[in-house]
Amino acid sequence: MSKKKVLVGMSGGIDSSVAVLLLKDEYDVTGVTLKLFDNGDINLDKNKTCCSLSDVEDARSVAFKFDVPFFVYNFGEKFKEYVVDRFNNTYINGDTPNPCIDCNRFIKFDEMLKRAILLEQDYIATGHYAIREYDEKTGRYLLKKAVDSTKDQTYVLYGLTQEQLKRTLFPLGKYTKVEARKMAEENGLVNADKPDSQDICFVPNGKYAEFIENYTGKHFEEGNFIDINGNVLGKHKGIIYYTVGQRKGLGIALGKPAYVVAKDAKNNTVTLGDEKDLYESALIADDVNWISIEDLKEPIKVKAKTRYKHMEQPATISPLDNGKVLVSFDEPQRALTTGQAVVFYDGDIVVGGGRIIKTLKTVADLEI
Numbered sequence: 436m437s438k439k440k441v442l443v444g445m446s447g448g449i450d451s452s453v454a455v456l457l458l459k460d461e462y463d464v465t466g467v468t469l470k471l472f473d474n475g476d477i478n479l480d481k482n483k484t485c486c487s488l489s490d491v492e493d494a495r496s497v498a499f500k501f502d503v504p505f506f507v508y509n510f511g512e513k514f515k516e517y518v519v520d521r522f523n524n525t526y527i528n529g530d531t532p533n534p535c536i537d538c539n540r541f542i543k544f545d546e547m548l549k550r551a552i553l554l555e556q557d558y559i560a561t562g563h564y565a566i567r568e569y570d571e572k573t574g575r576y577l578l579k580k581a582v583d584s585t586k587d588q589t590y591v592l593y594g595l596t597q598e599q600l601k602r603t604l605f606p607l608g609k610y611t612k613v614e615a616r617k618m619a620e621e622n623g624l625v626n627a628d629k630p631d632s633q634d635i636c637f638v639p640n641g642k643y644a645e646f647i648e649n650y651t652g653k654h655f656e657e658g659n660f661i662d663i664n665g666n667v668l669g670k671h672k673g674i675i676y677y678t679v680g681q682r683k684g685l686g687i688a689l690g691k692p693a694y695v696v697a698k699d700a701k702n703n704t705v706t707l708g709d710e711k712d713l714y715e716s717a718l719i720a721d722d723v724n725w726i727s728i729e730d731l732k733e734p735i736k737v738k739a740k741t742r743y744k745h746m747e748q749p750a751t752i753s754p755l756d757n758g759k760v761l762v763s764f765d766e767p768q769r770a771l772t773t774g775q776a777v778v779f780y781d782g783d784i785v786v787g788g789g790r791i792i793k794t795l796k797t798v799a800d801l802e803i
Contacts, residue, residue: 438461444559444561447489448490449626453606455503458604458606467506469510470511513541523651529773533743536591552602564612579785586611662708663708682694685707692709694707716795717794720760720777725786728786731752741768748764773791
């Protein structure tokens with residue numbers, strides 16, 4: 436009986452390389468590196484980020500070691516459209532994006548899957564730490580947290596559809612990062628001691644505002660810092676330089692700690708307040724994708740996670756008009772931020788998730 440075919444996305448890092456190792460005996464494996472951008476196009480050093488030549492060569496070396504066919508696919512135009520441009524526009528509109536979610540949704544599990552189908556591959560696979568299972572009772576594919584809670588990546592995978600989950604393998608989901616690195620070392624992989632990637636791949640220095648200005652060629656005008664009552668406190672240097680919850684680097688002295696509690700792109704204002712002003716009890720999400728359920732028909736209790744590094748918190752999710760969802764937390768949450776994702780969990784199972792479009796001090800502030 437012939438083996439099933441799987442196209443493995445290889446970034447040149449440890450995790451995707453170990454994914455090949457774990458799959459190669461059971462499946463007919465082909466490796467592929469996705470070329471997402473040319474570093475020169477965005478003023479980056481050629482040796483930095485996941486699209487560097489050294490990363491491609493590391494992936495090619497691992498594929499050669501395991502006698503796996505290897506290709507490089509150029510998805511640069513799609514990456515620009517669905518990730519970089521969305522990143523820039525979200526910041527410019529006063530929200531805070533999560534480009535890793537967009538990259539997974541539109542590139543790795545959409546464009547890559549389309550290419551795999553053209554190549555008559557049965558599956559795609561990545562080095563993400565997550566578990567995919569089929570639920571016989573509901574007839575739905577489930578996305579579940581990885582065994583290694585410190586590396587779990589389900590938050591950035593909530594956009595996966597049933598068709599994508601059906602055709603996706605996550606071989607690292609049941610291993611810890613320590614075990615993955617040990618497997619890489621024991622098998623003599625060239626990247627066994629390679630550090631984990633940090634920050635956003637196309638902004639490796641973390642200077643988001645600088646990147647946006649360089650990339651778009653736009654200059655963002657100064658505007659007013661205001662307090663929560665609308666009183667002018669001073670001047671900010673451009674709205675893209677600030678994020679909700681920020682305290683350091685504000686460039687203004689008020690005689691006490693001040694935090695960014697809101698941004699208004701239309702009026703070019705940044706609202707400053709006390710830390711207590713950062714806490715809100717509810718939010719509205721749209722562009723919602725459901726995984727463990729077909730749709731939300733009535734309020735249900737979940738744990739909701741509003742940032743990748745945050746612990747999920749008890750909440751109730753309720754359906755609103757036009758597919759939107761109201762998320763009401765049991766306790767007020769700090770620095771809920773529009774543009775970020777909110778992901779819903781039932782234990783280890785991802786119920787679904789969406790994009791935060793509005794935050795609310797209380798549910799009573801909801802305008803029906």
